[in-house]
Amino acid sequence: xxxxEDGEGQRLGLLLNDRGELVDVAxxxxxxxxxxxxxxxxxxxxxxxxxxxxxxxxxxxESDGSTDRIPEAVxxxxxxxxxxxxxxxxxxLCAGGNYRSHLQEMQAMAVPSSVLWFTKATTAVxxxxxxxxxxxxxxxxxxxxxxxxxxxxxxxxxxxxxxxxSFVGGYTLLNDVSxxxxxxxxxxxxxxxxxxxxxxxxxxxxxxxxxxxxxxxxVTSDELQDPGDLxxxxxxxxxxxxxxxTADLIVGVPALVSYFSQFVALAPGDxxxxxxxxxxxxxxxxxxxxxxGDRVEIEVxxxxxLSNPVEAE
Numbered sequence: 001x002x003x004x005e006d007g008e009g010q011r012l013g014l015l016l017n018d019r020g021e022l023v024d025v026a027x028x029x030x031x032x033x034x035x036x037x038x039x040x041x042x043x044x045x046x047x048x049x050x051x052x053x054x055x056x057x058x059x060x061x062e063s064d065g066s067t068d069r070i071p072e073a074v075x076x077x078x079x080x081x082x083x084x085x086x087x088x089x090x091x092x093l094c095a096g097g098n099y100r101s102h103l104q105e106m107q108a109m110a111v112p113s114s115v116l117w118f119t120k121a122t123t124a125v126x127x128x129x130x131x132x133x134x135x136x137x138x139x140x141x142x143x144x145x146x147x148x149x150x151x152x153x154x155x156x157x158x159x160x161x162x163x164x165x166s167f168v169g170g171y172t173l174l175n176d177v178s179x180x181x182x183x184x185x186x187x188x189x190x191x192x193x194x195x196x197x198x199x200x201x202x203x204x205x206x207x208x209x210x211x212x213x214x215x216x217x218x219v220t221s222d223e224l225q226d227p228g229d230l231x232x233x234x235x236x237x238x239x240x241x242x243x244x245x246t247a248d249l250i251v252g253v254p255a256l257v258s259y260f261s262q263f264v265a266l267a268p269g270d271x272x273x274x275x276x277x278x279x280x281x282x283x284x285x286x287x288x289x290x291x292x293g294d295r296v297e298i299e300v301x302x303x304x305x306l307s308n309p310v311e312a313e
Contacts, residue, residue: 001043001170001218003087003127004080012040013075014058015217020077027073028057043086043218047153047169047268084127084214085172086151089269092120092212093260094147094176098275099248105283115251115259118203120176120273124212131311132177133210134292141180142290145276146234146242146298146306148227149174150253151218156266164257167266170218171227173298173306174273177212179205180282180289213296213308214271224302227253232277235297236288244277 002013002022013022026040034057039045046054096116097103103111126132134142153169182205224230227246234242246252251259256272266272281288290296294310 001085001220002216003042003083003085004075005083006075006080010041010083012043012046013080015077016074021074022077022080024073024075025054025057028070031070031073032057044089044269047086048089082128082216084125085216085218086214086269086271088122088125088214088271089152089267090122091264092122092125092174092271092273093264094118094120094273095251095256095275098250098256099244099277100250101244101248101278102276102280103250105278105280111250115256117260118206120212121207122212124177124207124209125214126210126212126308127214128216128306129308130213131210131309132175132213132290132296133208133311133313134290135179135208136313140289141282141287142310143178143180143281144234144236144241144290144296144298145176145178145280146232146296147174147176147273147276148230148232148246148253148300149214150227150257150272150274152257152266152270152272153221153268155268156257156261157264159258159261161254161258164254164261165221167257167261168221168253169268170220171224171303172214172218172271173216173300173303174271175213175296175298175306175308176206176273176276177208177210177290178202179208179211181205213298213306215306216304219303227274230300230302233299234279235299236281236290237294238297241281241284241288242277242279244279246274248277249274 012025151170154167156167230246290310292312298306
């Protein structure tokens, strides 16, 4: 599923990977009198209002070839602008230090006894091909972090690991862009108070506008049933900088969903990002940080490529 925009506004689409086209879901629904077109303006609206209407559209597409009968509903992907595939709900919850090999490269060998977590501001979200803007006051150490992200599909509170995946609506990609400038003092800090203050600056360094690219699509959970065995690659200017598997996750998707649900009433559209694999810029020798003119690409084969240029403020 994608969110796209053209001269008629923003709405929900279904990407046809083998044809370089997408289906305008609202156009199909309008022709079949299934639901009001506004119902398909955004995936979040569909999730929060129930999925019966979307299921009707999908059934129609699969059973009777609606795209052939309604050719105006099929659009070339190059003729539209892709946006973030979902407008996040109330929260974006992120796991930190969740790949074993990432802990090693950050010289934190001990596996945490519980999930290290933080949040991203929903105001930081941008879509495919939108620019990551380097803030004027934190320009020197902005880092990339490619991650698999979970989209919650149903209300979810205090669920077990065994049932957790049944509350997942789909999966997408997230770039946890981070201004490392804000935490370099913490590396040498010995005073616990300064460590805590530096951690707070670290969290703020993840909240800038444009620091949460999301997309390019949401792959529904029925199409991607094993999030624990996905190959994730991140490239900067075409060079591979992260190359890992979600099999290296310390806390897998079912456990993450269950863990967060013990404390937070998760709602449709909420996002859980699973953490970044090794290869982040700050840990490389020499370090690699983003600069104007760069392009960051994050790829997981079933989901596609999330690509964003980098610009100065």
